[in-house]
Amino acid sequence: MTEERVGVYVCHCGHNIAGTVDVESVSRWTADLPNVVVSRDYKFMCSSLGQELVEKDIKELGLTRVVVAACSPHMHEPTFRKACARAGLNPYLFEMANIREHASWVHPYDKDAATDKAKAEVAGAVRRVQELKPLEPFIAQIAEPTLVVGGGIAGINVALEIANAGHPVYLVEREPSIGGHMAQFDKTFPTLDCSACILTPKMFEVGNHPNVTMLTYSEVEEVKGYVGNFDVRIRKRARKVNTDLCTGCGECWSRCPAKVVDTVYEAGLGYRTAIYRPFPQAVPKYPVIDTESCIYFQKGTCKACQKFCPTGAIDFEQEDEILTIHVGNIVLATGFELFDARRIPQYGYGRLANVFSSLEFERMTNASGPTNGKVVLRDGVTEPKSVAIIHCVGSRDKNYNPHCSAICCMAALKFAHLVKEKTDAEVYDFYIDMRTISKDYEEFYDRLLNEGTHFIRGRVAEVTDAARLPGEEGKLIVQVEDTLIGKQRRIPVDMVILMSGLEPQRDAKEIAHLFGIGCSEAGFFIERHPKLDPIATMTDGIFIAGACQGAKDIPTSVAQGAAAAARVLALISQGEIEIEPIRAQIDEERCSGCRICNNLCPYSAIEYIEEKGVSRVNPALCKGCGTCVAACPSQVIEGQHFTFGSLMAQIEGVLWDRRPDGGTTVYTQAEPVAAE
Amino acid sequence: MPEQDFNQYNPAWGDRHPVIVGFLCNWCSYRAADLAGISRFTYPATLRDIRIMCTGRLDPTFVLKALREGADGVLVMGCHPGQCHYESGNYKAMRRMALLRRTLAQLGVHPDRVQLGWASAAQGNIFTETVTRMTEAIARLGPLQWNDTINDLAPRTPALPEMEEVAHG
């Protein structure tokens, strides 16, 4: 091993480090480590003066390796790598020792121990840095088109922002129309403005935007590649309707004899035909045949739609299409799913006729809904005299979802208002905590308080129709502990609305896996940083927006959508991006082809070369996790920058004071031979 | 916490404290450790951490090396299952650690000395608890001092305890 010339710089970070760690002694001690030619301590290494200090020494003392002991590499590694590069030293020959977050800040009461630990971290870095090899970052070109998955309000906004900036966008939506949940609502809180009125124009705009290719009734099947260069395979399911001919006149569904419950758009409260357009303002306007319920597809006869279609657009033979697109960035806006209240049987949904889910009630209040906006019981005619609204159904409940669904309180207030507006029923609102955190929300709550809604604080135990006391017969009884008066109460009502929580899409985990991003146990996608980067994911080039990242309301989804668009636009205008060259490499000369590593790679970057009988890593696909490196039983896979040698050396370094020889002897691989 | 006397757990510590080598994954647990610092949580100064990209990179050799070089324990921490930045590296770590711990048990290394845990980037508190808990576990077990075992291999003087036994045997 050639003699490296290592420079070490210990940062005071004002008092942040120096207040606890004796930086001078660390730096003095470090000076005596093998191959360390200079060791300094300085007030603020990240300051321009601190950086110049490093650059100067590299030039004048001919340093071949640099260690800075300061804060977390996630903070300033890029800073000092750049400094090294400016002085002509390969930036990957730099190593950072974290003596702030990992030492001074966490051991404020034990200065000696903190100082010892700092020495250990520095010694580890000094040993490790000498084993590092120079690397060159990969440059990836950013393809211009962007893929947006999910045509809800968040996805629509991402698409519009990018398209308006003049770049091509593919908008993929699973359902026959874009619009998402917002299209199901009648009013939006707290302003109570008409949901359709504000959403429809946006749907229309994105649907007719020259830069937007809309792929509805379609799903992503495969994603390959990396930031800037994703190849995506999409299945465009057959509508059985030729959209070139269809005018959306509606003749077909008005003639369709098959009537089924619409569990998607009408939330199960209404019916639709087998060939249908989800809702009047649907974009695109074309209908789709649901072959499950279509009499022709089930029984082989009918074809009513085809007979009556004036343009002959119905095409029973139409097949799914598969298209492959090349995009530079991907934004996931796959939204949420409503908690299925039947999972809490004691609340009676699915058992007791007059227990409704929040989405059912949204449809009920919607002028174009199954009841034309009338608030009625399950019989479809009787107006309720009393209505109970139950919060946190499937939210803030360790049996189902620990998280708060964020929107239910406001939606419940909206419902309370609408019931008051449309009926003269008494409204009882059962809440745990009233969470009205955004602009004008608390004001809306005040307004409801004055409208005479009865707010009862307590989690409901059960909803039952087992009458016990006089006046309960024929009613739904809400059993609850009123925590403000500290009493059990039984409140008989005609109608119960369950404010079901927001859950991730049931296939969220598969989606996350498909796109190679992280996903919480619950199924919400994981952002790169919970505070500072809630838009990017850990996978470069893949961003998230809207409720797929966590329960959120419309304004927040719209904002996050715009933010995601901004991030994508930044990359597009850069045109290219540097990718860390941390990759695995197989020494084919020495690979014995045991194929242990073959199916370990989450990115299938390892291919087996049959004729040579060896495995090979495709650097374009490899993301450098190193799991194959650790698995290789013949140790012929090397993980760049986290090499076997560098980590073994670092272990010896951090244990300098524990090792028999006080950590002075340096041996990288072979065991020492017993001295004679 | 103020300076700790580890002899309360086990008198064998004398004037030194337990030393744990930590292998933290770049994406979750290392950031959790950063967050613990930013939040000014405190935990015993027993952990000396080494950053790896993913717990999937953890070659069991590193753990053995650390024990051999004088560590009293090794803590490996990664992202929660299902949250691995590389999708499944932490599952591989889970399996390797399971097999490693079984092997080490046969070599007389108590399983508590080699632990695996998870902490997401947002869980500085969990990181802190884990280090504190593990430190206590190891404090109770006492020093590992593998070198003593190694030195027993190479008795330089004929005045071996075993040999004296034999003499008076």
Place this chain on the structure above:
Amino acid sequence: MAKPKLGIYWAASCGGCEIAVLAVHEKILDVANAFDIVFWPCVMDFKKKDVEALADGEIDVCLFNGAIRTDENEEMAHLLRRKSKVLVAYGSCAYEGCIPGLANFTDRKHMMQYIYHDAPSMDNPEGVEPQTRIPVPEGELTLPAFWNTVRALDQVVPVDYYLPGCPPEAKWTLAAVEAILSGQLPPRGSVIGLNVTVCDECPRTKSEKKIKRFYRPYEIIPDETTCLLEQGLFCAGIATRGGCGALCPQANRGCEGCYGPNEGVIDAGAKLIGALASVIDAEKPEEIDAILDTLPDPAGYFYRFSLASSLLRRTRLSQENGSPTAQPVEETPRLDPNLAI
């Protein structure tokens, strides 16, 4: 010009290596012709004093087989090192401790207890144990001191070359001898053999691996053509230096690992752990434990030949109450089910 001088010595080993030397068959005569054998107690009547009589470095090549288990072994190791120009650790015992090294799972105390007291076949009413010195009318009898721990040769003296194998294959013995005769020596400290693993020489078809459970050799009759590991049989071939020609896999049983770890590997066991655990087909702690339960005595499998030269070298010796004793942990550690959450 005088023939180069050859020494062959046998420390803690089974003697198989001695036979392996003869396994070069008629070529042994060439060896006999090529060399002047100055020390080979196993086949000719040599004594220690004969070696002592030699000048330092007078032996050109010394093939040292066997591990270091007693003070006599160590003494001879030092002596032969001093007398030899080239000291070769011949065979797995000298190279990495081999089967004798498995004694490092216990210690002297426990071994003596079992062998001289508890063993079912032992009849020893007076509880006699071997002594290093024992006075008898004729004078004092001595025995080598028996140590806690078995060591590889290079843990006692520096070694020039290693010939792996239990025993080494004849072709490699010849290769070594020829190299030495021709003076074309590889760099000091190198292992004479391939630096790829047994898989490279193994004719079985290998594909991607997913292990649902392990089988003991008696539990199944493996298929002749597919990778044994894929059939759930433990095979150390993936982590074992090639050179034997994959003898065991070709006899339809798993490689045991007698050629030791591959080039650059420090701890063979660690490599097997890393590799095998990777291809276990389970993600739930209880499933993982269930599969691992089908692989009893993992340390025994992973360190069958290399325990003495592994990173930890032996079972822990704790110094409690003065006398060191080996202490394995009784219970098999289980995964914490919370890991799944």
Place this chain on the structure above:
Amino acid sequence: MSEEKLHYAYYPGCSMSTSAHAYGSSIKHVNQALGLEFEEIEDWNCCGASEYISVNALPAYSLIARNLSLAAQTNTHELVAPCSMCYLNLHKVEGYMRKYPDLNEKVNQALAAGGLHYKPGTMHVRHLLDVIVEDVGYDAVAQRVTKPLYGLRVAPYYGCLITRPESEYNPEYPTHLDELMRRLGATVIDFPLKTHCCGGHMTQISEETAYELMRRILHNADEYKADLIVTLCPMCQLNLDAFQPQVNQMFGTNFHMPVLFFTQLMGLAFGFSQNQLGIGSEIVSASAALRRISEQPAEPEQRAPKKRDKNALPMPPAL
């Protein structure tokens, strides 16, 4: 379910041969039909019922643990108790001993006095219903039905004990007995009070309270036109059956609501005779109710508005 017999250690408890002998005898027949093998544990003692634990915990735990240690001597790790109280006590103490080392130590000291020891985690305590649902399985049960209980409207009554303290079934609104009854062909009514209190030993302390609790249950079952209540707990059965006259007397009601054990109904469906199953020994006779069993399957119970009503809104199907 595989054909070879499922083997369990069996803790009958005090009621199985006395107040609930009908339960006991029906279990024997059902086991025979389902291939369940129960090995009664040697020299078992009282489970402490619901009172002892509240009087003096440690002796109570030791009393219960004694049964666990005896059970551990059988050649199985599965311990089944048909009585909810016995189940809960055994289950609870098994759990506590696993959870609290020092309790474990104390209890084992007590056991040691009798030359016994119990290693927590050895026995897996199960209620009979759980065994039938999980180990035998609905399908295997359905396969053995020869005389389906078509048209019989049963109110599935779980009582307060078996789904607590922790259980893989929903403690608020369990449905596994419902499903089991459906598989026998019976019509299961939605029974909101299925886990409400039967009064337990309140009958001995405050009759008013106990009878009111029973009235609610009987009333609810009656309201939904149940032919009978099916239960899985000797105490529930005893209360609702034996005290029904007193309830009627106190509230001037006229309930005639037979209360049978689920194993009795299983036995019937499997084709055993009524007296083999101890039917007839109940105080409120079930004979009238059982005569309503018809040849034809009945419409499933759905309390949604009728389909023909054109205004009616669709109702989500039950999960």
